Amino acid sequence: MIKVQEYRGHIRNWEALCKELGIRTDLSREEREEAILVKAYEAWGYGMADHMHGMFAFALWDEEEKKLFCLRDQFGTKPFYYYQTADGELLYGTTIGRIMEQPGFQKELNEEMLQIYLSLTYVAGEDTFFKGVKKLLPGRYLIWQDGKLEIVRYWKPEFHPDESKSLEDWADEIHTTLQKIMPEVKTPEESADSFLSGGVDSSYVLAMSDAKRTDSCGYEEPRFDESGLAKQTAELLGRESSRCLITPEEYFSVVPYVMYHMEQPLGDASAIAFALGCRATAEHTKLCYSGEGADEFFGGYNMYRNAERYGENLKTFYVGNTNIMKEEEKKRILKHYDEKVLPIDLVREIYEEAEGLDPLTKMSDVDIQIWLEGDIYLNVDKMSTAAGLEVRMPLTDTRIFDIASRMPSRYKVNEEQNKVAFRTAAAKVLPEEIAFRKKLGFIVPIRIWMADERYNQDVQAKFHSEMAEKFFNVDEINAIFEDYIGGNSDNWRKVWTIYTFLVWYEEYFVKR
DSSP: OEEEEEEEEEETTHHHHHHHHTOOSSSOHHHHHHHHHHHHHHHHGGGGGGGOOEEEEEEEEETTTTEEEEEEOTTOOSOOEEEEOTTSOEEEESSHHHHHTSTTOOOOBOTHHHHHHHHHSSOOSSBOSBTTOEEOOTTEEEEEETTEEEEEEOOOOOOOOOTTOOHHHHHHHHHHHHHHHHHHHSOTTOOOEEEOOSSHHHHHHHHHSOOOEEEEEEOSSGGGOOHHHHHHHHHHTTOEEEEEEOOHHHHHHTHHHHHHHHSSOOOOTHHHHHHHHHHHHTTTOSEEEOOTTHHHHHTOSGGGGGHHHHGGGHHHHOOSSOOOOOHHHHHHHBSSOOTTOOGGGGTHHHHHHTTTSOHHHHHHHHIIIIIIIIIIHHHHHHHHHHHTOEEEOTTOSHHHHHHHHHSOGGGTBOSSOBSHHHHHHHTTTSOHHHHTOOOOOSOOTHHHHTTSTTTOHHHHHHHTSHHHHHHBOHHHHHHHHHHHHTTOGGGHHHHHHHHHHHHHHIIIIIOO
């Protein structure tokens, strides 16, 4: 007998799987998806994920063989954690909180992770800030039997450029594939909103969906506010639009809530705005589309246009989308610095796998395996769940990635534009001025707000606290803060990353 012990996610191709596996389609979603997991395991064993599309992390118990089987989807859209106790038991769950509440768990800080965090601004790799708690990484499954743990990688990004197709061929393939995926993302009975920024990804998803309403975040500062562009897009496509206006007071007040529900510190300033957006959206819907995945798959970041210039040097410094603090600076500010703990070690294996590929593909590969899992998908999952909202990401799909994996880099990035083929596909349903609009990113006015004494009181207090003295040379971190206040706004990320760690630490090791 196979029993589902843990499950979070959404299986997109459930109709086809129900037909193939002989499962009734009139079951509730929960009953249906649990039946799919059991029947898929019985039919295909450890290879079951090869037959499933969607977002999922789960644990199955095989009563006959006394074996636990846990699996995380190919991109890590849903989290999964495990922990071995002192007496040899395995604790596991889709949240760290689930593990913490079980007998045998010992809460202890993994201070080594702070060194990684200060560079990347997120928790990358399999370790976490809780000593002994590990992430099951994307594309892996775990087997626990007779007290022995085995982890197997069942999927990894592979790239095989196909030079035989034109730009229009690639755009057509993207478009027709998304046309097939969209009906799977929700059932006709379900109703979904769509998150919308001023960018092409969310606009394309909206245009391809039946969402009647869009949800955007905005600010009073016009130069940071994309909600006007989002409203124009919504009106053009005949959809209603709603705007969550984020004030600096609300932004700073919600930081402890975000760090607690994130379970790990996250120095991505947009996570706070996303949390507020999720809470506002959850007031009128429980399901929403979002456009994550396309940037990493199809060359969406402006820095990708420097890939050829970086060349072979990439593997000496490129560890993902963010790298804000170098080793010499960390040596100065940290009380306990370990020469052996280096961010670059997290990506060595990825560069070995990508040997012989062009520089853009290598950068994309690193971001797909490190940045997406550690920052983007973590943020989407944790903040939507905390708000009682379910977010589904149509562009994060192995069938979409399959196209990107075969597409030559010149159709992703050129001298004038990024995401060239993807934008060309989007232009089939969007005006060119939207499809080819310059990428802005999910911007937040934190660079300005945090220098304002009306809003930075808690930042200053934490930088001078006894808590900070446990980890940092406080004179050094306050010098960074003063330099930022004095006009070096480039230091805002360093200040914010230190601050978010301290807020998270207070939530988990001081208050609790």
